[in-house]
Amino acid sequence: xxxxxLYSLAALFKTPDEIINAAKKTTAAGYKKFDxxxxxxxxxxxxxxxxxxxxxxxxxxxxxLSGATFIFLFMWWCYAVSYNLVVGGKPFFAAPAFIPITxxxxxxxxxxxxxxxxxxxxxxxxxxxxxxxxxxxMKAVSADKYGxxxxxxxxxxxxxxxxxxxxxxxxxxxxxIYFPEPEKYRMFAPKFILFLIVVAALTSGLTYVTxxxxxxxxxxxxxxxxxxxxxxxxxxxxxxGEGMRPxxxxxxxxxxxxxxxxxxxxxxxxxxxxxxxxKPILDLGKRKFLTFxxxxxxxxxxxxxxxxxxxxxxPTLHSEKIIxxxxxxxxxxxxxxxxxxxxxxxxxxxxxxWAIIDYIRVLQRAENAKESDLKLANKExxxxxxx
Amino acid sequence: MxxxxxxxxxxxxxxxxxxxxxxxxxxxxxxxxxxxxVNSYRAxxxxxVSYLFFLSIAVGSLFLVALEYAANAxxxxxxxxxxxxxxxxxxxxxxFVIPLFFNTGxxxxxxxxxxxxxxSMLEAKSAYLNTPFFMVRVIVIILIWCAFYxxxxxxxxxxxxxxxxxxxxxxxxxxxxxxxxxxxxxTLIAVDWIMSLESKWFSTIFxxxxxxxxxxxSLAALTLTALILKGKGxxxxxxxxxxxxxxxxxxxxxTVFWGYIAFSQYMLVWYGNLPDETFWxxxxxxxxxxxxxxxxxxxxxxxxxxxxxxxxxKTNFKRLKFMSIWILCVHFLDLYWLxxxxxxxxxxxxxxSWIDFVYPIFFVGILILVFNKMxxxxxLVPVGDPKLERGLNFHL
Numbered sequence: 102x103x104x105x106x107l108y109s110l111a112a113l114f115k116t117p118d119e120i121i122n123a124a125k126k127t128t129a130a131g132y133k134k135f136d137x138x139x140x141x142x143x144x145x146x147x148x149x150x151x152x153x154x155x156x157x158x159x160x161x162x163x164x165x166l167s168g169a170t171f172i173f174l175f176m177w178w179c180y181a182v183s184y185n186l187v188v189g190g191k192p193f194f195a196a197p198a199f200i201p202i203t204x205x206x207x208x209x210x211x212x213x214x215x216x217x218x219x220x221x222x223x224x225x226x227x228x229x230x231x232x233x234x235x236x237x238x239m240k241a242v243s244a245d246k247y248g249x250x251x252x253x254x255x256x257x258x259x260x261x262x263x264x265x266x267x268x269x270x271x272x273x274x275x276x277x278i279y280f281p282e283p284e285k286y287r288m289f290a291p292k293f294i295l296f297l298i299v300v301a302a303l304t305s306g307l308t309y310v311t312x313x314x315x316x317x318x319x320x321x322x323x324x325x326x327x328x329x330x331x332x333x334x335x336x337x338x339x340x341x342g343e344g345m346r347p348x349x350x351x352x353x354x355x356x357x358x359x360x361x362x363x364x365x366x367x368x369x370x371x372x373x374x375x376x377x378x379x380k381p382i383l384d385l386g387k388r389k390f391l392t393f394x395x396x397x398x399x400x401x402x403x404x405x406x407x408x409x410x411x412x413x414x415x416p417t418l419h420s421e422k423i424i425x426x427x428x429x430x431x432x433x434x435x436x437x438x439x440x441x442x443x444x445x446x447x448x449x450x451x452x453x454x455w456a457i458i459d460y461i462r463v464l465q466r467a468e469n470a471k472e473s474d475l476k477l478a479n480k481e482x483x484x485x486x487x488x
Numbered sequence: 489m490x491x492x493x494x495x496x497x498x499x500x501x502x503x504x505x506x507x508x509x510x511x512x513x514x515x516x517x518x519x520x521x522x523x524x525x526v527n528s529y530r531a532x533x534x535x536x537v538s539y540l541f542f543l544s545i546a547v548g549s550l551f552l553v554a555l556e557y558a559a560n561a562x563x564x565x566x567x568x569x570x571x572x573x574x575x576x577x578x579x580x581x582x583x584f585v586i587p588l589f590f591n592t593g594x595x596x597x598x599x600x601x602x603x604x605x606x607x608s609m610l611e612a613k614s615a616y617l618n619t620p621f622f623m624v625r626v627i628v629i630i631l632i633w634c635a636f637y638x639x640x641x642x643x644x645x646x647x648x649x650x651x652x653x654x655x656x657x658x659x660x661x662x663x664x665x666x667x668x669x670x671x672x673x674x675t676l677i678a679v680d681w682i683m684s685l686e687s688k689w690f691s692t693i694f695x696x697x698x699x700x701x702x703x704x705x706s707l708a709a710l711t712l713t714a715l716i717l718k719g720k721g722x723x724x725x726x727x728x729x730x731x732x733x734x735x736x737x738x739x740x741x742x743t744v745f746w747g748y749i750a751f752s753q754y755m756l757v758w759y760g761n762l763p764d765e766t767f768w769x770x771x772x773x774x775x776x777x778x779x780x781x782x783x784x785x786x787x788x789x790x791x792x793x794x795x796x797x798x799x800x801x802k803t804n805f806k807r808l809k810f811m812s813i814w815i816l817c818v819h820f821l822d823l824y825w826l827x828x829x830x831x832x833x834x835x836x837x838x839x840x841s842w843i844d845f846v847y848p849i850f851f852v853g854i855l856i857l858v859f860n861k862m863x864x865x866x867x868l869v870p871v872g873d874p875k876l877e878r879g880l881n882f883h884l
Binding site: 145148154189190191 | 761
């Protein structure tokens with residue numbers, strides 16, 4: 102005991118009033134390095150101990166604001182810069198949608214930094230040993246007693262004087278607390294290092310085996326391997342070694358109609374519109390137009406793309422040039438493509454293409470309505486009402 | 489107990505308080521009548537804003553009193569009388585609602601029975617939104633509030649002389665009953681007076697939105713009054729920093745609560761992007777309102793948030809006084825922002841009018857007069873309350 106260094110004198114009290122009074126007296130007596138341990142938080146204790154406002158709030162504020170800034174910029178970078186993604190038809194930089202996450206991350210950063218900061222500051226990390234640990238004093242104050250500790254490092258500390266002082270305050274028991282034997286850190290002992298290496302090797306080995314071997318063991322493979330050729334597989338049956346046979350020359354698919362003008366510039370002479378623009382035909386044309394044409398040419402063919410610049414906008418269909426195109430020319434463009442527009446022959450059938458052309462003609466007529474049309478329309482609507 | 493009783497001696501407020509109240513109410517009344525004569529359309533909207541401001545503080549104070557009883561809080565007991573005095577303005581709501589009843593036609597589209605037949609949605613809503621039922625609703629709600637005010641304060645006042653603990657118990661029961669009733673009635677007030685100005689708009693969180701503002705502003709009124717009275721020495725001398733710190737914390741909490749509710753409402757409307765809902769926010773964005781909307785975010789959330797964040801701010805009486813005045817002004821701005829953009833005759837374009845700022849003068853004057861009148865009859869500190877001693881000894 103004699104060679105141990107004294108940490109503090111610890112006094113135990115029985116009632117909360119005594120401890121508050123003791124804390125006040127200790128402050129008044131001019132002791133700086135003392136602490137109070139109670140089984141529960143006590144109102145008025147901070148003031149009795151003459152403590153100032155804790156500075157931990159600044160840690161919370163700093164990290165909270167950093168978290169908010171970080172996550173907001175992160176989302177901005179993700180959605181508006183790095184990888185544009187339309188979510189719910191909102192702009193890429195959808196600030197209101199970012200707020201809830203910003204709020205959550207602010208709280209998370211603030212809370213975690215407060216706890217970590219408190220542990221780091223008060224426990225003096227990484228050293229978490231404290232002389233008061235494992236003492237009778239600590240057991241008493243964690244149950245139903247109130248304790249006050251005056252440290253030996255205090256400028257005014259004098260063992261006899263402090264003992265007398267604490268007795269006068271009404272302490273029923275006074276302990277001397279000594280610093281524990283300094284622990285020898287055995288972090289770099291060869292045995293420990295070896296243990297770490299074994300653990301690391303085992304963990305990575307097991308992970309590797311699980312992910313690359315165990316997970317690939319097939320429980321039943323009865324139908325996985327069959328004696329038939331899959332597409333693109335080679336075969337020794339045929340002379341050229343290919344498993345797939347080309348069709349006989351001249352074969353065509355059912356319903357296939359050859360298009361002989363592929364690649365030609367202007368084969369209008371030979372194409373004429375076979376449809377009569379009846380209501381069902383126009384409805385079909387409208388539906389197909391809205392599906393395939395409107396993404397680039399706009400809902401009414403004005404060239405105002407629905408894709409908001411994610412693909413080159415198509416030109417307006419109401420230009421003098423296109424109005425004067427014969428039907429066959431437009432049919433050829435839909436079938437064969439032109440400039441940035443690809444061929445739509447695979448998506449739109451021949452009849453549908455003609456129906457679309459009829460519908461485009463309707464749109465063009467509607468865009469260039471004349472005064473006389475208005476009268477006609479009025480007459481119709483009036484007659485509709487009367488009907 | 490005797491120590492506490494000796495700490496407070498009842499004093500009447502100086503005559504200047506009544507004078508200030510009279511002058512403000514008088515100026516407000518004259519200018520207010522002038523406003524109605526100049527532009528009765530604008531004036532009825534402006535009057536509604538100020539009436540709801542008055543209502544906020546009156547009923548919010550009653551809520552604070554009930555909250556103290558329901559939560560069995562003792563730290564706020566020394567202040568409770570201040571809230572009780574403000575709640576004494578509740579019966580006046582019945583008188584001041586009369587100008588609004590005469591102008592329902594200017595305020596509410598749904599009050600025109602000839603109009604609603606041309607609109608199927610309004611017709612469907614007319615079972616609820618019709619003038620007689622509306623008036624009955626408003627009157628009944630105010631009467632319920634008055635009844636609870638009377639029940640609670642009667643016991644509280646009686647306790648000053650008889651010092652009976654049972655009265656506190658009885659008040660706790662009354663307050664607990666009041667809580668759900670308050671929740672329903674304040675929602676109805678929000679729906680009837682503000683949401684129905686745009687009869688087709690709806691937001692299910694709207695009652696909570698108004699509630700946040702109501703409690704926030706009545707807390708500010710309480711803090712401001714307590715600070716002034718404390719400064720002049722009318723309050724109990726034991727009321728100190730820790731009490732005001734707690735008031736500041738509550739104001740801070742309701743700042744965040746309002747921000748949370750206001751944002752929740754906005755975000756759902758923004759995300760849903762339905763024309764039936766978004767138009768309400770568009771009215772508050774187009775035609776010059778954008779600036780006021782942004783101002784509201786800054787003044788209602790950002791400034792009080794950082795202004796009340798630190799411990800120093802909540803214990804610095806000057807700062808706290810400034811923030812309470814700020815909060816009262818901003819709550820007025822909030823109501824202004826809720827109501828004035830719905831004036832359809834101005835095509836929702838912002839135009840400044842002096843009429844908007846006349847009625848708050850009147851109502852602030854009335855609040856001061858009511859408060860002063862109450863201090864003459866009743867102790868500023870509930871001296872008979874068993875919780876008072878603990879409340880005065882409250883330390884963090």
